[in-house]
Amino acid sequence: MSNLKRDLKIxxxxxxxxxxxxxxxxxQAQFLMFPVLILFMSLVIxxxxxxxxxxxxxxxxxxxxxxxxxxxxxxxGGFALFGERMAERRVGEVSMLLETPAIQPVSFKEVFxxxxxxxIIYYILYSILPLVGGVALSMPLTxxxxxxVLFLLLTITTSFLFxxxxxxxxxSMYVRWKAVFGAIVVALLAFFAGSYLTGAYExxxxxxxxxxxxxxxxxxxxxxxxxxxxxxxxxxxxxKIKMGKxxxxxxxxxxxxxxxxxxxxxxxxxxxxxxxxxxxxxTLFPVVGAYIGPLAFLAVIFWFLGDVMRFPLHFNLIxxxxxxxxFGVSIYGWLNLLDTTAFLQVxxxxxxxxVRTKLMLFTMIAVAASTAFLIVLxxxxxxxSMLWVSLLVAYSTTFYTVVFTALLTGLRTNSYLFxxxxxxxxxxxxIPPLIALTILSLDYSNSPAMSAAVILAIxxxxxxxxxxxxxxxxxxxxxxxxxx
Amino acid sequence: MAERVIxxxxxxxxxxxxxxxxxxxxxxxxxxxxxxLGPNGAGKTTLLKLLTGQLDPTSGRCAVLGRNPSExxxxxxxxxxxxxxxxxxxxxxxxxxxxxxIGLIRDLKDIELKADHWxxxxxxxxxxxxxCKDLSKGTxxxxxxxxxxxxxxxxxxxxxxxxxxxxxxxxxIKEYLTGYLERGGTIFMCTHILEIAExxxxxxxxxxxxxxxxxxxxSQLKKEGEGxxxxxxxxxxxxGATK
Numbered sequence: 001m002s003n004l005k006r007d008l009k010i011x012x013x014x015x016x017x018x019x020x021x022x023x024x025x026x027x028q029a030q031f032l033m034f035p036v037l038i039l040f041m042s043l044v045i046x047x048x049x050x051x052x053x054x055x056x057x058x059x060x061x062x063x064x065x066x067x068x069x070x071x072x073x074x075x076x077g078g079f080a081l082f083g084e085r086m087a088e089r090r091v092g093e094v095s096m097l098l099e100t101p102a103i104q105p106v107s108f109k110e111v112f113x114x115x116x117x118x119x120i121i122y123y124i125l126y127s128i129l130p131l132v133g134g135v136a137l138s139m140p141l142t143x144x145x146x147x148x149v150l151f152l153l154l155t156i157t158t159s160f161l162f163x164x165x166x167x168x169x170x171x172s173m174y175v176r177w178k179a180v181f182g183a184i185v186v187a188l189l190a191f192f193a194g195s196y197l198t199g200a201y202e203x204x205x206x207x208x209x210x211x212x213x214x215x216x217x218x219x220x221x222x223x224x225x226x227x228x229x230x231x232x233x234x235x236x237x238x239x240k241i242k243m244g245k246x247x248x249x250x251x252x253x254x255x256x257x258x259x260x261x262x263x264x265x266x267x268x269x270x271x272x273x274x275x276x277x278x279x280x281x282x283t284l285f286p287v288v289g290a291y292i293g294p295l296a297f298l299a300v301i302f303w304f305l306g307d308v309m310r311f312p313l314h315f316n317l318i319x320x321x322x323x324x325x326x327f328g329v330s331i332y333g334w335l336n337l338l339d340t341t342a343f344l345q346v347x348x349x350x351x352x353x354x355v356r357t358k359l360m361l362f363t364m365i366a367v368a369a370s371t372a373f374l375i376v377l378x379x380x381x382x383x384x385s386m387l388w389v390s391l392l393v394a395y396s397t398t399f400y401t402v403v404f405t406a407l408l409t410g411l412r413t414n415s416y417l418f419x420x421x422x423x424x425x426x427x428x429x430x431i432p433p434l435i436a437l438t439i440l441s442l443d444y445s446n447s448p449a450m451s452a453a454v455i456l457a458i459x460x461x462x463x464x465x466x467x468x469x470x471x472x473x474x475x476x477x478x479x480x481x482x483x484x
Numbered sequence: 485m486a487e488r489v490i491x492x493x494x495x496x497x498x499x500x501x502x503x504x505x506x507x508x509x510x511x512x513x514x515x516x517x518x519x520x521l522g523p524n525g526a527g528k529t530t531l532l533k534l535l536t537g538q539l540d541p542t543s544g545r546c547a548v549l550g551r552n553p554s555e556x557x558x559x560x561x562x563x564x565x566x567x568x569x570x571x572x573x574x575x576x577x578x579x580x581x582x583x584x585x586i587g588l589i590r591d592l593k594d595i596e597l598k599a600d601h602w603x604x605x606x607x608x609x610x611x612x613x614x615x616c617k618d619l620s621k622g623t624x625x626x627x628x629x630x631x632x633x634x635x636x637x638x639x640x641x642x643x644x645x646x647x648x649x650x651x652x653x654x655x656x657i658k659e660y661l662t663g664y665l666e667r668g669g670t671i672f673m674c675t676h677i678l679e680i681a682e683x684x685x686x687x688x689x690x691x692x693x694x695x696x697x698x699x700x701x702x703s704q705l706k707k708e709g710e711g712x713x714x715x716x717x718x719x720x721x722x723x724g725a726t727k
Contacts, residue, residue: 249613254581255595258588269588273577280576280615339575345538346566346632347589348558481538 007114014118033420035130042134047141059214066159066210067298069128073163075290075330076123113236120164128157151213158209158224165231172235250280270349270357277338278361288365290330292373295320299377317374317383318444318455321390322437324370325397326430332362332402333413341411341482351480352473355406359470362402370394386444389452393437396459399466404429407469410477433458486513489639489670490535495544497530504530506694507544512687517661517671519685521678521712523720527694528674529569529643535672536566536641549639562590565632569643569674571624579603579611579619579627586631602630605660606653621648629657633664640664642673646680658684682712692720 019031053061132153135144173181208227212220257272264271278284299320335358344354374394378387408426409416416422436458444451490512497505505527512518522528533539535548537557546553553560573582580599587595603611606626616624625648632640640661646654661671661684675681681688682702690698690705697719698705705715 248615248618250578250615251613252578252580254577254584254588269585273574273585276581277574277576340572342568342570342572343574346536346561346568347586348562349589350558479540483538 003110007110007117010111010114011118011121014114015122018118018122031419034418034423035126037420037424038127039130039134039137042131043137044134046135046138046144049138049142062213063210066155066207066213069156069159070163070207070209071298072127073160073165074167076119076164076167109236109239112239116168116232116236120161123164124157124160128153128160132156151216154221155209155213158212158221158228159207161228162207162209162224165228165235168235169231172239176238176240264357264360267353267357267360270354271361274335274338274357274361278335281338283334283338284365287331287334288369290334291324291327291366292369295323295327295373298323316441316444317378317381317386317390318393318441319438320377321370321374321393322397322434322441324373324394325399325401326434328362328366328370328398328402329405329413329417331365332358332405333417335362336411336413345482350478351411351482352477354482355410355473355477356470358411359403359406363399366398366402367395370398389455392459393455396462396466397433397437400433400462400469401430403466403469403473407473407476410480411482433462486515488512489514490518490546490548490672492535492546493544495531495534495546496542497527497534497539498542503694505534505541508691508694508696510689510696510699512670512672514670515665515668516686517665517673517684519681519688520672520674520691521676521681521688521716522674522691526691526720528691530694531691532566532641532643532672532674536564537561563637564639564641565635565637567628567632567640567642567645571621571628571648573616573619573624573627573631575617576615578613578615579608579623580613582611582616582627583630583634586634590635592635598634602634606630606656622650622653625649626653633660638669640669640671640673642671642675644675645673646675646677654680678712678716688712690716690719 049061132149135152136146136149138144139146139149170181170184173184208220208224211217212224253276254272257276258268261268261271261275278287341354371391371394374387374390378384378390383390405413405417405426408422417426437455440451440455440458444455488511490510492511493509495505495508496503508531520528520531530539534541535546535553537548537553537560540554548560549563551560551563573579574585577585580603583599583602584595586592587598592598603609606629608623608626608630611619611623611627616627619627625645629642629645632642645657649657658680665671673681673685685702687701688699688705689696698715702712706712707714
């Protein structure tokens with residue numbers, strides 16, 4: 001069998017594996033409902049686009065949409081970090097095709113290439129196509145032209161591929177050559193600084209797929225494709241897989257760490273164990289990065305578009321404070337991926353104890369990271385006066401969102417959250433307060449006192465709801481098993 | 485009259501249309517080593533999980549040390565020791581830290597001393613600084629056994645406890661278990677190793693397709709001149725027979 005044929009076969013098997021894994025975790029019907037839900041939501045938004053366009057220019061809609069899709073791609077492209085750990089840990093309690101090279105005559109690079117292509121196909125079929133499909137279905141009502149919708153499919157897919165390939169490249173660099181990774185970050189910062197000081201660059205030079213949508217110039221399609229292929233090729237050829245076992249030794253720290261976490265009382269042992277996991281698996285940095293990273297990236301894009309490009313787009317500190325709660329879900333998700341919990345099944349420990357432990361650990365990390373992020377951003381945006389309101393908003397939305405996530409998903413956040421029913425509940429509970437806070441943040445400069453009063457009232461309601469939901473965790477997850 | 489530490493009555497567990505454990509009724513008395521034998525997929529591990537509060541029964545009832553594992557799984561787990569079928573200690577704690585973790589979870593006194601004792605007893609010097617994910621399968625299994633014994637429970641549930649162990653450590657654990665029984669402990673053990681079952685068990689149950697098809701002491705189950713392997717074959721369908 002030729003290599004290409006073999007790779008195609010592996011990709012097909014991996015797609016089946018992905019479908020079966022998700023179906024096994026959330027159920028066949030739920031699994032199939034997810035794209036339908038996206039399609040429906042996209043259709044509703046497309047139908048109501050006339051109302052949306054009264055308050056926002058089409059160009060702004062494109063910028064925001066492509067930014068979100070780019071971040072989506074960035075978020076799922078950290079394969080190299082995953083690769084570094086794959087030889088050490090299994091995917092939960094499930095063996096996967098990705099582990100095949102350990103015992104079969106096939107290289108990790110080849111299997112990783114298939115995995116990368118599989119993920120691209122999977123996410124395009126599962127989320128990008130339904131997203132654009134909803135817009136396509138709205139054509140008889142909205143009058144959107146078929147060519148525009150097809151062009152949107154092209155630019156959105158390109159934005160997604162740009163994000164996923166860039167993230168894959170950066171994570172590969174980070175794993176193999178931390179110095180090169182540092183150099184790339186410095187180069188990007190220099191690029192921003194240069195843009196700011198000289199005004200010489202255009203936004204189009206930064207995100208070509210976005211430029212393609214805004215200008216329709218095919219040169220940006222060419223640039224996008226070249227960059228996506230280049231990023232992917234470099235990432236695949238440089239990805240580093242650590243095979244076998246590392247001869248790492250650790251100084252004994254269970255008892256002293258448990259002593260440090262004594263304030264957590266009956267949760268101190270589990271908390272100490274999770275903290276040791278975070279430190280020894282070197283996951284603390286990615287966890288904080290997954291929390292702050294997307295917002296920092298968004299802040300940089302908005303700053304670039306607003307201050308450098310003079311594009312009419314400004315979001316104040318309160319907007320970021322509201323958004324940070326939403327991103328808190330990623331920390332909770334990461335904490336649930338740290339290690340297998342199967343060994344707890346034979347011990348006198350309940351799933352709810354571990355859920356609460358993770359919420360406590362989450363609180364420690366989220367409060368520290370969000371406070372630092374908002375203080376720095378308040379200084380950069382000269383919005384120190386908004387800091388106190390922003391901190392209250394950040395804390396209340398964070399706890400509300402994450403406690404609700406814990407109530408909905410327990411210890412299997414990344415599996416259960418994407419079940420359509422769960423996702424629907426999550427969206428219904430999280431999006432309305434987020435929209436309210438966003439609107440109030442935009443109006444803050446017009447009437448600060450009034451806006452602050454309403455924002456604080458919403459924050460108070462969210463904090464109370466978080467407290468009530470925290471108490472319901474026992475009822476929901478008290479009888480749950482640690483194993484599948 | 486001897487004290488019953490495990491009692492089951494019409495215990496049943498279904499997974500959809502599959503009946504994994506089918507109306508099982510038996511008891512285990514204090515000081516016994518009850519060996520549960522059966523072919524692959526017969527329901528041994530499911531039965532052990534029902535008795536230890538890891539699974540709820542579909543119907544029927546059971547009591548372990550006078551408690552219902554389904555109603556109060558934490559209390560049952562606190563008073564017993566379990567060696568699970570698959571050895572899976574936490575990845576990033578060292579072996580010694582794992583034993584300390586167990587000590588903290590179980591509120592033991594002299595945690596350091598107990599952890600050190602078991603490391604020495606099981607000859608596991610390498611677990612002092614090495615994370616569990618980097619330990620060999622055999623060492624991880626020894627660690628799981630030590631973790632189940634560290635609090636000296638009155639009742640042990642062992643699911644293939646000798647899996648992955650070389651003959652030296654099999655002998656060491658057999659000696660420990662013999663002493664444990666002499667001190668009044670009780671053991672419920674699932675095993676495929678018929679030789680160990682024949683030599684060590686005071687009572688044997690054979691499970692096939694979820695049903696207990698034979699129960700009694702090894703001498704009661706065997707006909708004259710017969711080995712336990714023949715008894716096993718007699719009561720269970722051979723793979724060839726099912727084709």
